[in-house]
Amino acid sequence: MTTPTAAVLFDLDGTLMDHSTAAVRAVLECWPDEDPAFLERRWVELTESYVERYAAGEMSFAEQRRRRAKALARELGRPDWDDAQADAWFAGYLTRYQGYWAAFPDVLPLFEELAARGLRFGIVTNGDGAQQRAKLERIGVLARVADCVIASAEVGAAKPEAAIFAAACARLGLPAGAVLHVGDLLDTDARGAAAAGLTGIWLDRPGTGAAADVPRITTLADLPALL
Numbered sequence: 001m002t003t004p005t006a007a008v009l010f011d012l013d014g015t016l017m018d019h020s021t022a023a024v025r026a027v028l029e030c031w032p033d034e035d036p037a038f039l040e041r042r043w044v045e046l047t048e049s050y051v052e053r054y055a056a057g058e059m060s061f062a063e064q065r066r067r068r069a070k071a072l073a074r075e076l077g078r079p080d081w082d083d084a085q086a087d088a089w090f091a092g093y094l095t096r097y098q099g100y101w102a103a104f105p106d107v108l109p110l111f112e113e114l115a116a117r118g119l120r121f122g123i124v125t126n127g128d129g130a131q132q133r134a135k136l137e138r139i140g141v142l143a144r145v146a147d148c149v150i151a152s153a154e155v156g157a158a159k160p161e162a163a164i165f166a167a168a169c170a171r172l173g174l175p176a177g178a179v180l181h182v183g184d185l186l187d188t189d190a191r192g193a194a195a196a197g198l199t200g201i202w203l204d205r206p207g208t209g210a211a212a213d214v215p216r217i218t219t220l221a222d223l224p225a226l227l
């Protein structure tokens with residue numbers, strides 16, 4: 001017998017918040033004389049790589065920011081930045097990045113619809129709890145999800161580990177079979193959630209992929225049809 005869905009969990013960056021656009025705009029402003037195509041590609045790559053290493057416990061949140069800034073500077077011909085230069089650069093970047101925080105346009109209509117159906121909400125994110133809550137507040141959904149914001153740094157496990165999904169279900173007081181998780185990363189979000197017993201849904205916003213083992217949508221507007 002299938003358990004009816006009682007709650008929907010969301011990834012944050014790339015799923016609810018357009019992190020990449022914000023990050024790219026900010027880094028282009030910080031290095032206005034450099035090749036924009038190179039900056040866009042490398043900053044996205046470096047960010048993914050360092051955030052993954054941070055989520056895996058290899059370094060602190062502050063350290064991944066510092067190392068990411070130094071790595072980009074090195075590739076732009078400034079190999080000798082010290083910690084203070086890297087931290088100062090990141091502070092300027094962060095102000096610009098925060099200025100571009102915004103929800104994807106399909107987020108608020110979906111939340112309205114799910115709330116009208118009586119569903120509960122949560123967030124499961126690989127990131128720093130304070131920064132992720134600040135993003136949720138900025139994009140206008142913190143009040144909806146406030147009683148279930150699960151950040152990897154705060155539970156000692158990161159997606160795709162089953163423990164972080166189990167922590168979210170425990171916070172909701174629901175069995176995994178009654179909970180759905182939606183995210184933009186096929187392995188980290190959709191398959192990780194499915195392996196933990198939840199329904200994992202892959203949000204493939206670029207619409208470039210195919211996956212036979214988990215449901216795939218290209219916009220959050222298509223989520224209610226799967227419930």
Ligand SMILES: [Mg+2]
Binds near residue numbers: 011012013014015184
């Ligand atoms: Mg994501």
